[in-house]
Amino acid sequence: MLNITMIGCGAIGVAVLELLENDTQMRVEHVIASAGSEALVQQRLAAFKYPPQVLTALPADARPDLLVECAGHMAIEEHVLPALERGIACLIVSVGALSQVGLVERLEAAAARGNTRIELLPGAIGGIDALSAAKVGGLDSVDYTGRKPAKAWKNTPAEQVCDLEKIDQATVIFQGSAREAARLYPKNANVAATLSLAGLGLDRTRVTLIADPLSEENVHHFEARGAFGGFEMSLRGKPLQANPKTSALTVYSVVRALGNHAHAISI
Ligand SMILES: NC(=O)C1=CN([C@@H]2O[C@H](COP(=O)(O)OP(=O)(O)OC[C@H]3O[C@@H](n4cnc5c(N)ncnc54)[C@H](O)[C@@H]3O)[C@@H](O)[C@H]2O)C=CC1
Ligand SMILES: O=C([O-])CC(=O)C(=O)O
Known part of the structure; x- marks a missing residue:
């Protein structure tokens, strides 16, 4: 046990x-x-x-x-x-x-x-295995966009960029490095940091964050290029009811990781 x-x-x-x-x-x-x-x-x-x-x-x-x-x-x-x-x-x-x-x-x-x-842990994102394998051969670029419903950005610096209650279309609230994104948005940019640590690092991974009043999902999209070729993925996460900033996949990612330690076969 x-x-x-x-x-x-x-x-x-x-x-x-x-x-x-x-x-x-x-x-x-x-x-x-x-x-x-x-x-x-x-x-x-x-x-x-x-x-x-x-x-x-x-x-x-x-x-x-x-x-x-x-x-x-x-x-x-x-x-x-x-x-x-x-x-x-x-x-x-x-x-x-x-x-x-x-x-x-x-x-x-x-x-x-x-x-x-x-x-x-990968948390709300997938593809970390492929990205960190691609890093071995050398990466040229990793671009990440995180898009969440407007209410997921409450009590964050996004409130200084736009009126989250009033926006009626997708609005870019941050563009910059993953290091800066993680510092400014500690509860919303863990995925940006994870992609960076698996890939090109916190200073070279380009991040765009979007508040989208028309979306009910936390959408994580990234595109990577390098010696291996290229890949992109889009993950449309359902937010947890108890916390709209957090995707349900994060919970499953924790349970999976613990299971990999507890069970005889890990996958
Ligand atoms: N890697 C990923 O994809 C994701 C990572 N996260 C991380 O997970 C964290 C937790 O997320 P939720 O459960 O949704 O947040 P939450 O706010 O619902 O729960 C966090 C709980 O931890 C407690 N807590 C805070 N600091 C503590 C400390 N120093 N010692 C003991 N307890 C402490 C709080 O009192 C609260 O009960 C987020 O702040 C974020 O950093 C969240 C979503 C995705
Ligand atoms: O749960 C999510 O969708 C991702 C998240 O909050 C983060 O990257 O910190």
């Missing part, structure tokens, strides 16, 4: 727990919540058959097989770095956090000291 600690228990966390409830090969024993939100998280878990214990930090003697982050950028520094130092393997969805200069190197060093690994 794979013993898992989950960081964060919001839209992604709750949906992952629901899907794992009847899995006999893995169990989330602990959920790490932000200080002050323990009661709310306990409430979210009340209906579960085996509710995980809710804590605000991993106890010093806890040795989960895996730690999975479903919380947000701040959780990488706060929980993932120390867990790696302690030798606990980590899976993360807040990949955009790695746009902070020096954090990749610090994560690598912590994992080396702990003799363990960190896995960056």
Whole structure:
């Protein structure tokens, strides 16, 4: 039985727990919540058959097989770095956090000291296997466009670019590097960072972000060219009801990754 600690228990966390409830090969024993939100998280878990214990930090003697982050950028520094130092393997969805200069190197060093690994999950996008394979032969360009309904951009810098309540057509709210996109839109540009880390890097991956009042989907489109040839993909993700910024595929990506650790065959 794979013993898992989950960081964060919001839209992604709750949906992952629901899907794992009847899995006999893995169990989330602990959920790490932000200080002050323990009661709310306990409430979210009340209906579960085996509710995980809710804590605000991993106890010093806890040795989960895996730690999975479903919380947000701040959780990488706060929980993932120390867990790696302690030798606990980590899976993360807040990949955009790695746009902070020096954090990749610090994560690598912590994992080396702990003799363990960190896995960056594809989350809401696909094709990461092909893109990172293409990188081996050399990439010339990677262009990514993220298009989400207008309400998905609430409480982001997009509000300074346009009136999200009033726009009646697709509106470009950002154009620039993946590093800048991840910094400005931590809850909406993790895909941009993931594509960059798999491909041409945070400074050379070109990103366009669009608020689209006519769309009900989170559409992720990218085009890559290089020695391998070229490919493009478009993924039309359904947003989670509990959080319109987040696509349901992110939840399935977490469950798939955990299953690959728990089950005999990984795919
Ligand atoms: N890689 C990808 O494709 C995607 C990645 N994400 C990432 O996943 C994160 C979570 O997404 P949702 O579940 O939809 O958000 P949410 O806002 O519904 O839930 C996040 C939960 O984590 C908790 N939290 C925040 N910081 C924490 C910390 N330092 N320690 C413990 N708990 C903490 C919050 O209190 C909240 O309950 C996003 O912020 C984003 O960074 C989201 C969507 C796609
Ligand atoms: O869930 C999505 O569609 C993608 C997302 O929020 C991100 O890239 O941060």
